[in-house]
Amino acid sequence: MKHGASRREESERLHARARAFARAFEEGRAPPEAFDALACDLARFQAAYVPGYARLCSARALDPATFRRAADAPAVPQEAFKLARVFAFDDGDATATFRTSGTTGAARGVHAMRTTETYDLASVAFARHTLTRGLPARVPVLVLGPAPRELPDASLAHMIARFVEVFGEPASEEETYFVTDGVLDLEALDRRVARLVVEERNGVLVMATSFALVHVLDALGDATFPMPRGTRVMHTGGYKGRSRELDPAELRRDVARAFGVGEADIACEYGMTELTSQFYEAVLVDPAAPHGVYLEPPWARVVPVDPETLAPVAGGEVGVARIEDLMNVDSAFCVLASDRVRSAGPGRFELLGRARGAPPRGCSIAIDDMLSSGVA
Amino acid sequence: MDREALGRLVSGASRLYARRDVWVSDLASTTGLSEAGVRLGFEHLEREVSDDDVARLSAWALSQGPADRVTVLLSATVFVAAFRALVLARIVAPEVVLRPSRRDPICARALVECMQDTSIRIEEGLDVASVDRGVIHAYGTDATLRAVEAAARVPVLGHGTGLGVCVVGGDPVAAGEAIARDVVAFDQRGCLSPRIVWVDGGARARDVAHALASALEASPVPRGVLSVDERGEARRWGESMRFAGQVWEGPWGAVGLTCAPDAVLGPPGRHVHVAPFATTPELRAALAPLARFVTTIGFQDGGLDPAALVPHARVVALGSMQRPPLDGPVDRRSAGVSSTDPRRCPAPTAR
Secondary structure, eight states: OOOSHHHHHHHHHHHHHHHHHHHHHHTTOOOSSOHHHHHHHHHHHHHHHOHHHHHHHHHTTOOGGGOOSGGGSOOEETTHHHHSOOOSSOGGGOSEEEEOOOSTTOOOOEEEESOSHHHHHHHHHHHHHTTTTTSOSSBOEEEESOOGGGOTTOHHHHHHHHHHHHHBOSOOSTTTBOEETTEEOHHHHHHHHHHHHHTTOEEEEEEEEHHHHHHHHHHHTTOOOOOOEEEEEEEEOOOTTSSOOOOHHHHHHHHHHHHTOOGGGEEEEEOOTTOSOOEEEGGGTOTTSOTTEEEOOTTEEEEEEOTTTOOBOOTTOEEEEEEEETTOOSSOSEEEEEEEEEEOSTTEEEEEEEOOOOOOSSSBOOHHHHHHTTOO | OOHHHHHHHHHHHHHHHHTTHHHHHHHHHHHOOOHHHHHHHHTTSOOOOOHHHHHHHHHHHHHHOOOSOEEEEEOSOOTTHHHHHHHHHHHHOSOEEEEOOSSSOHHHHHHHHHHTOTTEEEOTTOOGGGOOSSEEEEESOHHHHHHHHHHOSSOEEEEOOBEEEEEEOSOHHHHHHHHHHHHHGGGGOSTTSEEEEEEESHHHHHHHHHHHHHHHHHOSSOOOOOOHHHHHHHHHHHHHHHHHEEEEEETTEEEEEESSSOOOOOOSSSEEEEEEESSHHHHHHHHGGGGGGEEEEEEEOOSSOHHHHSTTSEEEETTOTTOOOSSSOSOOOOOOOOOOOTTBOOOOTTO
16 A cells, blocks of 8 residues: 555546546547546556555455556445545545435445545536537526535535536526425425516526425426426436335426426436446437437446446346446546446446345345335 | 134144155245255244243234234245244234235245134235225235235235344354354344344454354355345445455355444345444444344343344344244334325435
8 A cells, every 4th residue: 555645646647637538528629548548547546545445456366557448447336435435545635525315324425535626527528518518608507406505415416516606697596496404495496487487588407306306296286387498407316215206207207297398308317426427318419319328428437247247248238337437536436336227339328227136035124125215 | 812722823833844844845946045944944933832922922912903804915024934924813813814925835825734724714816905804914025015005905014124133242253153043044034134243342343253254154054045136236245345344255155344333234145244333322323224124133242231222123142033932023113104295305415
């Protein structure tokens, strides 16, 4: 294990290389270097400074110095973020600490960041290419969620706050965030939307968790809540017992009806606390793409792997998501998620939902039942 | 139900036990246990009833109130649990209808045959919605229980899935060996089976983990077959344990050791997470999110009151977790389904 000032310098160099991917993408240039080159250097850095990752490598008799491809490096299961520190810097150097959800008292995964600059740059760059593509540079943004000060440890709140800053027209917090202390303020949302409609605004960005949309639908009943023309709706996250669950097609159909928008203007974002990058449904840039197919930015890949061997599955087969994220510089560049995915061609994957886990052959509780209850 | 009637049911269990060889092979294929594992499971079938048991069963029956019929739906239980389910049904009602598990109906059918009690009958493929009187005793996952409650026209007493945990504060070798006995029984597939072991002190935790792994490896009862999904879950859990600490693993199962009290559940099939705790509040905090699933605490020494950790859980000595007295349901939790206020929109901590 190496220590000292060189670690920070090494991290800075790797961040610079990662950001170069995002900048090149924004400027329409080719990636500045091979994905595998940076991936292998990240794996070497993380094996040097994250003891758990060093253990994962040594358990498989892997020498990170010999890595030539991203696929050579082992993935860190999401659950590891709940059990151990997954960051390559001293505790006091964290500038942001994001935590996964969980019921009160449940172990929560922790993703600490020494800097959020890389996160902000990459998330805005890819959102501009996908989420806000075709919208005016700045639009009214409506967030069906709380202001970030209510959730300082939620990466989603951080990301949404950045998007409000970058893509949003100037507006007060009350006109932007419509959940306070856990309560959705539909009247305030109604007032803001009514003004936008009267002003005949064209282009509005709505960002919400999937369960917040269900709460809106439940509150509306059969009523509708027409949004201004050109409204785009992004939703994300699972339900985890926070509302009734709707399958994605049903949610999309009901939101489209309630808000008076086309289904192609409702898209899902796929992200997680343990990652720095996000993925968006391809329908945002390709109206012919089916919902459920997601785009990868050039700095992140989703590889379906066999859950037992962790080796990539054959093309077109379903596996669990091994996510290689070059923006995860100081933590784990490769994360083993618990979602089922299938390749949908270069740069695309189909998200098939969380692996349901083994059905019980007895009355011992299944991992999946525990997860469904919010105890992660 | 009088002592004599209960005695007939217990005699039925004894007859089943005496003829157990007939079913071992079939049960091994339906349960996933090894044949030795099935035989060990039969050793956990209650074949005696004490006066204390009768008194406690009567008290439980009184708490339930009488019913003219109990319909028993068995979905997910260990195979010998069918016996207790039938006793609990018969003790509150003169008529019992049993719908065995589709996947694992063998023991339930054999028990009914051996009990020779004309008030108990089997109805395969029974439609829950068709039950128009009495009560339903349902055994299964939360999802199954929700479905039964949604479809039922009569009251439902649900028995969900759960888990056992251990709290160790004494001799690590004795603890490891005793916990292994509780893990091996039913390959950890019972709601009493220990899945997580909290140990007072990091050094002792290491010793317990090592002793447990050695005992599991030396067990004369081979582990049964893991499903494809379970093997995937085991691999993922093992990688998490390896990242966070240490893993002992082999064809016998796996023991993971981490250095903080937070626990991550592995799949059933002999996967045990051993974690240390330093103080009772720390243990309480680690247990809190799991508490509503915990049916049993296996306990050894330590300066704390284990009964206060999870009030509804049984507290028993290590090595005895799979042998609760015949005093009512093994799981003392009450089932319930949460409701959601549509106006209340919880904070988006999805990530």
